[in-house]
Amino acid sequence: MIYLPIIGAFLEGAGMTIEKIILKKRSLNYKNYTVFGFLAIVIATLPLSFFFWRVSPEAYLFKNLFVFFLVIFFSIIANLLTFVALKRENLSVIEPIRLMQPLLTILFAFIMSFFFEIYYNERNYSILLLGFIASITLVVSHIKKHHLVFDKYIIAALLGSLFFAVELVLSKFILSYYNGFTFYFLRCSVIFIITLLIFRPKLKTDKKTGLFILLTGIIWVIYRVILYYGYEVYGIVFTTILFILTPIFIYVFAKIFLKEKLTLRNIISSIVILVCVVLAIIIESV
Numbered sequence: 173m174i175y176l177p178i179i180g181a182f183l184e185g186a187g188m189t190i191e192k193i194i195l196k197k198r199s200l201n202y203k204n205y206t207v208f209g210f211l212a213i214v215i216a217t218l219p220l221s222f223f224f225w226r227v228s229p230e231a232y233l234f235k236n237l238f239v240f241f242l243v244i245f246f247s248i249i250a251n252l253l254t255f256v257a258l259k260r261e262n263l264s265v266i267e268p269i270r271l272m273q274p275l276l277t278i279l280f281a282f283i284m285s286f287f288f289e290i291y292y293n294e295r296n297y298s299i300l301l302l303g304f305i306a307s308i309t310l311v312v313s314h315i316k317k318h319h320l321v322f323d324k325y326i327i328a329a330l331l332g333s334l335f336f337a338v339e340l341v342l343s344k345f346i347l348s349y350y351n352g353f354t355f356y357f358l359r360c361s362v363i364f365i366i367t368l369l370i371f372r373p374k375l376k377t378d379k380k381t382g383l384f385i386l387l388t389g390i391i392w393v394i395y396r397v398i399l400y401y402g403y404e405v406y407g408i409v410f411t412t413i414l415f416i417l418t419p420i421f422i423y424v425f426a427k428i429f430l431k432e433k434l435t436l437r438n439i440i441s442s443i444v445i446l447v448c449v450v451l452a453i454i455i456e457s458v
Contacts, residue, residue, distance in 0.1 A: 180398035185421025201256035212389025253332035276337035
């Protein structure tokens with residue numbers, strides 16, 4: 173079961189690639205896609221929620237409800253920023269910036285381990301070091317001519333990564349009170365309702381695009397359930413290390429399906445990430 177997060181990384185790469193294909197359509201803006209995307213996730217999780225429904229009484233405590241709505245808030249902001257960036261930039265450009273998310277997630281989880289007992293197992297210094305090495309590699313891979321090249325869309329992707337990291341670390345605080353399917357269903361249902369009320373798009377699109385959006389919804393459901401499983405069983409830091417494999421899959425998919433060019437830096441950073449993941453698995457298995 174330790175390799176489930178690797179499958180999750182593959183699914184994340186596939187999901188990001190399909191989303192980029194969908195967002196290349198001029199008729200679909202990032203606001204509408206946010207609403208459609210979460211509607212697809214709700215549709216995909218609704219049948220499963222009847223079989224896997226579980227909400228513990230502790231989930232209704234004020235402090236846990238407060239954390240839940242913080243997760244909702246950061247999720248909405250993170251998704252909107254990511255879709256803005258994904259709409260305008262190539263995947264191979266966005267992905268190195270998105271890899272700030274693992275670094276930030278590992279850092280936040282490590283910091284939380286000093287304040288909350290539930291995060292105590294995140295204080296693994298060997299895994300932490302590997303996470304730093306793998307994540308910092310992405311920053312180096314984005315340096316051109318001795319300076320960082322950031323436009324407003326790259327900044328949007330960076331902020332999206334920051335808010336996703338906050339959301340994911342906060343999720344572990346209340347995750348044990350839910351089944352993974354239940355938590356994701358409730359999270360996405362609330363986000364769908366809020367974004368629908370804010371953006372009020374016409375819930376109408378062509379059949380092919382609709383099927384692609386539904387496919388991404390199914391992918392994200394499986395991805396998130398695997399992610400939540402990893403958080404509960406292996407901890408945030410180790411699971412995040414395995415999910416850092418995502419950009420390798422994205423680079424390959426971007427090359428095959430979007431005809432994007434891969435740079436030598438993309439290849440070198442992928443090798444460094446792969447080495448870090450292998451070492452993390454070895455350390456965890458010993």
